[in-house]
Amino acid sequence: MKTQEKKRILITGAAGFLGSHLCDRFIAESYHVIGMDNLITGDLRHIAHLFKLPNFEFYQHDVSKFVHIQGRLDYILHFASPASPIDYLRIPIQTLKVGSLGTHNLLGLAKSKGARILVASTSEVYGDPLISPQSEEYWGNVNPVGPRGVYDEAKRFQEAMTMAYHNIHGLETRIVRIFNTYGPRMRLNDGRALPTFIGQALRGEDLTVFGDGTQTRSFCYVSDQVEGIYRLLLSDYVLPVNIGNPDEMTVEEVAKEIIELTGRHSAIVYRDLPIDDPKQRRPDIQKANKLLQWTPQVSRKEGLLRTIAYFESLPASALKQKDFTYYNQE
Structure with a gap:
């Protein structure tokens, strides 16, 4: 009896926070995983444990340039993009290029291979929302020429290009709108609220909150996010789907909880x-509930304790690294 060949999947942004966890998940599901990353924000240490596996391969490559993969390809996950404010404010042109040229290249690859492609969009397509919670039917309130516009508009273009390939070429496409996700492998100095607060608390520093702290965020633990993405890829739904945790809290409340859970006495x-910092962020996840039978499973406290434990396990030198251009409300 002939052994069934493993499904082959290309994951771009494979050395990043979410990309590396997706590599782990698809390896666990017995896929042959092809990771790709230009390492502009990714870290090979996130996937070093996979290098010895026969069903994993890695290519250092910028997907804004032509992408070639030898052999059959069943699926593509396009997760290559700077995703934190510090990154996309530092490299705005690269952010725009990976969302436009990179998406175009990967859609073309999917078309040539007959592969299904899932693109990673973001809650940032909603901008500073005028409604809450944000449903997939909300068109957003975005400033295209503001400092955040390079990320917001790259993702909005990415969605439009993906739907055009689906409508014109009949390409199998999926779009996930990712809300704030956290967990192990985040960078302490990437400018987002949770890792910034945790790093400051563990170093015994004061926690920096921008504004009066009443702006809200909703945080989804990484294993829940990965589960939602996995189910969406294998579903039959082609329009965008929010994947996030609707448990909403203020940024000030986040800071206070981090101080309590780390046992520090920071101010x-x-x-x-x-x-253009969003004042409110909360996903409407009714579509994910109905279409994917998906809801978050990890409580915020449990997720935070796991994340804090991860950062505490890092070498002291890593904990000391920090970036003073904090922009921690993403």
């Missing part, structure tokens, strides 16, 4: 709110 200091 909270307040700074001016950056331009």
Whole structure:
């Protein structure tokens, strides 16, 4: 009896936070995983444990340039993109290129291979929302020429290009709108609220909150996010789907909870709110509930304890690394 060949999947942004966890998941599901990353924000240490496996291969490559994969390809997950404010404010042109040129290249690859492609969009397509919670039917409130526009508009273009390939070429496409996700392998100095707060608390520093701290966020633990993405890829639904945790809290509440869970005695200091910072972020996940039978399983406290334990396990030198251009409300 002939052994069934493993499904082959290309994961771009494979050395990043979410990309590396997706590599782990698809390896666990017995796929042959092809990882790709230009390492502009990714870290090979996230996937080093996979290099010895026969069903994993890695290519250092910028998907904004032509992408070639030898052999059959069943699926593509396009997760290559800077995703934190510090990154996309530092490299705005690269952010725009990976969302536009990179998406175009990968859609073309999917078309040539007859592969299904899932693209990673973001809650940032909603901008500074005028409604809450944000459902997939909400068109957003985005400033295209503001400092965050390079990320917001790259993702909005990515969605439009993906739907065009689906409508014109009949390509099998999926779009996930990712809300704030956290967990092990995040960078302490990437500018987002949770890792920034955890790093500051573990170093015994004051926690920096921008604005008055009443702006809200909703945090989804990484294993829940990966499960939602996995189910969406294998579903039959082609329009965008929110994957996030609707458990909403203020940024000030986040800071206080981090201080409590780390057992530190840090104070909270307040700074001016950056331009176009969203005042509210909460996903409507009714579609994910109905179409994917998906709901978050990991409580915020449990997820935070796991994340704090991960950062505490890092070498002292890693904990000391910090970036003073904090923009921690993403």
